[in-house]
Amino acid sequence: MYAPVYTISNKILKYIGTIEACKEIIDHAPLLPYYEKKFQNEALVRMVHYGTHIEGNELDLSQAEKVVMGQQVIARERDIQEVINYRKVIEYIEELGVRNTEVGIDETLIRQLHKMTVHKILPEETAGAYRKTQVVIKNSQTAEVVFRPPQAVAVGYQIADLMAFIQSPESNDIHPVLKSGIVHYEFVRIHPFIDGNGRVARALSTLILFLAGYDIRKFFSLEEYFDSDAGRYYESLQSVEKQNGELTMWLEYFTEGLSVELSKVKERVEQVSADLPIREKLGGKPLMLTERQMKIVEYVRKMGYLQNQAFKNLFPMISEDAVLLDIKALLKAGLIRKSGVTKGAKYIMA
Numbered sequence: 466m467y468a469p470v471y472t473i474s475n476k477i478l479k480y481i482g483t484i485e486a487c488k489e490i491i492d493h494a495p496l497l498p499y500y501e502k503k504f505q506n507e508a509l510v511r512m513v514h515y516g517t518h519i520e521g522n523e524l525d526l527s528q529a530e531k532v533v534m535g536q537q538v539i540a541r542e543r544d545i546q547e548v549i550n551y552r553k554v555i556e557y558i559e560e561l562g563v564r565n566t567e568v569g570i571d572e573t574l575i576r577q578l579h580k581m582t583v584h585k586i587l588p589e590e591t592a593g594a595y596r597k598t599q600v601v602i603k604n605s606q607t608a609e610v611v612f613r614p615p616q617a618v619a620v621g622y623q624i625a626d627l628m629a630f631i632q633s634p635e636s637n638d639i640h641p642v643l644k645s646g647i648v649h650y651e652f653v654r655i656h657p658f659i660d661g662n663g664r665v666a667r668a669l670s671t672l673i674l675f676l677a678g679y680d681i682r683k684f685f686s687l688e689e690y691f692d693s694d695a696g697r698y699y700e701s702l703q704s705v706e707k708q709n710g711e712l713t714m715w716l717e718y719f720t721e722g723l724s725v726e727l728s729k730v731k732e733r734v735e736q737v738s739a740d741l742p743i744r745e746k747l748g749g750k751p752l753m754l755t756e757r758q759m760k761i762v763e764y765v766r767k768m769g770y771l772q773n774q775a776f777k778n779l780f781p782m783i784s785e786d787a788v789l790l791d792i793k794a795l796l797k798a799g800l801i802r803k804s805g806v807t808k809g810a811k812y813i814m815a
Contacts, residue, residue, distance in 0.1 A: 467623075467630040469647045471712035477643070480720035484642055487727035491681050494734045499759035504684045504733070509533065511686035512555050512671075517547045519692040520663055524548060546585050554581045554668050559683060562675030570631045570672070572624060575657075578668055582661040595620045596659045604699050611699045612706065614656035623655045631673070641677035645670040646719035647712060650705060667691070684730045690722035737766065757783070758791045761812075765801055770811040 496504075514522075514529035522529075524545070528538045532548045557578075561568045568574075576593035583592050595617070602612040615623060627648070630636055636644055649670035656662045667688060674680065691698045701718035708714060754762065757780065764779055765771050771779075776788045792812060795801045802815045 466633060467626040467651060469630075469651070469712055470710055471643075471647075471716055473643075474713055474717060476717045477713075477720050480717070480724040481640060481642060483724040484720065484727055487724070487731040488679065488681050490731050491684060491727065491734050496734065496737065499754055499762065500737045501682065503763075504730070505682070508684050508686050509552070509555060511689045513548055513551045514688075515686060515692035516555075516664055516667055516688035517544075517551050519688065519695050519698070520547075522547050543586060550582050550584050550586070551664055551668075553584075554578060554664065555671075557581060558668055558672040558675060559680075561672060562680050568672075568676060570669070570676075571628055575624070575628075575665065575669070578665045579658050579661055582664045582668075583658075587660055591659055595624070595657045598659070600656060600659065602653070602656060602699075604695065606695055611703055612654070612656075614654065620655060620657045624657050627651050627655065641674055641679050642720055642723060643716055644677070645673040645679075646716045648673055649719065650702060650712060650715050653702060654705070681727065681730070684734070685723070685726045687722055687726060690726050754795075755791065757788070758795055761788075761791060761795060762800060765812060765814055770804075770813045772809065772811055 510526070510530045510533050513533055514524070514526050517529070518524070522544045524532065524538070524540055528540060529548050531538050532545055533552050538545065580593040597617050599616060600614060601610045602614065603609060604611050630651075631644075631648060639647070649666050652666040652669055653662060658665070671687065697718070701715050704714040704718075705712055760779065761771060764775075771792075773785065776783075776785050780788055792801070796803060796812075799815050801812050804811045804813055
């Protein structure tokens, strides 16, 4: 069975501490349903975009968002298909995360993730099939060969060893973030498929977090951190081989990445955690807003206030009276308040 070698350094301890603190705040922050869904959708787009971009996908964030949302874009067909596939992969592991105890990570699951990742990209007979040839890993930005994985004949038993590690009682004693990082590295090192290994590795390590209760409301994207400095990502992966299999430097990088991403999420969550006082006013009941009311709240938060003359730009096809009815409901709920009494009055956050 695979046995990882690493030291829990001071850096790792510091980053794990930050991760735990952020997780506690994010998991328990009272949020309007609108913001919960908004943050999840944004994280999905970032995961899909940056998770494919680091592999050389040429779509920009805006184009990837349109593809994720089912809109048409003019771009290379392979790039579009990669984004469609990875969106389905992320949605699949999110569904598995919800089922939790029913899920076992094994080779069948690994093959399924790969099939979804390379659908309509690789020949059907290679989807979910371990490679039979030698490959190299290149930095997608520099084309530099950064790693030579094991020979194809070794793939089967090395993946079996990794699965045994994931399923072992010993691995359950490892902090979920470290386990996720260990699996991420080892899967990339083995490189079991011809293509799509990076995406499968990142999806698999994210699934391990989800199954251990570290979905953190599905607000984060480790892929964004990796892609922000792809050179450092590849260097950190290479550090293990240079250190004779010692994972410490890679795990320092991995835990730093999650701490950075969760810190950003925590700041955003704290900025919009506004519905606790509202719930108290409503007797603890959740505040259910319509789509237009959500848009009004978002506008007021972003701009600082809303005036009647802005209604037309905000809702071009909606009458002023209809918008005023939405505002009246928000005023009654205590979410916003009115400053002034004429047409020049401003609606601001309460």
